[in-house]
Amino acid sequence: WPCATGHCGGSLLCNGLGGTPPATLAEITLGNEQDFYDVSLVDGYNLAISITTIKGDLNMMCPVGLQVRSHDNKRVVACESACFAFNLPSSVTGSFGSLRLVNPQHTLGFSRGLS
Template identity: 40%
Template sequence: MASTSMSSVLLLLVATFAASASAATFTVKNNCSSTVWPAAIPVGGGTQLEPGQTWTVDVLAGTTGRFWGRTGCSFVGGSGHCNTGDCAGALNCTVSGQPPTTLAEFSIGGTEDFYDISVIDGYNLPMAFSCSTGAGLVCTSPTCPEAYRFPDDDSKTPGCSGNSNYQLTFCP
């Protein structure tokens, strides 16, 4: 009986370590002079960030998703509306935001990750996006040369080593 309990504890510790080893941490910061309501799918829903505040989201390996900033939002009890980036009136998004939205897209692979900025769905906020081991991308206008601007634009996806940490800043 004691060896079964010890085996269960060891298995739990190994599973916990494996889960934490295959994750990336995203730190989202609002450097804008007004409130931004960042959203993320499928990993984090959404939140309110006043100027200077940050939001941290852990993302498991094998996850592909996006972050975007929403502006002009008003929420009561988890539902409301945003002027840009609205996601069906929800504070915690489960669907992509309505254009225009500047997107920070990612694919966490475990051994190698990929990330980009996209203005294919329009542009609503300047942003900077980088990982701890890769290139930093900055997009401050709708014609951003470092962003995807049309669907077949495939030259702007930097990679970085797996389990990297990411920094996303609105109004860099």
């Protein structure tokens, strides 16, 4: 696994442990009464991350072919990924549902595209 920082000892999965510092962490805790989110730099940092709210309903921006509609069909309640909606063989569904089968080069290219 070709990560210079934040790696999991050469593995794609960290098995519940954080990546090797320095690594920027986005932490999300979902609870019964309250949900929390934060960005932690306690172990150093290696990426710029921001968590922000949006105005309005993100589901309204979902392309028609990816929309999941309410039982009465009056509103969009979720937005599927293209891989799931169109059952694409290159997705991480079905036989590709295990992260061990994900090509690390695809993940690396995706993360580079985000920066």
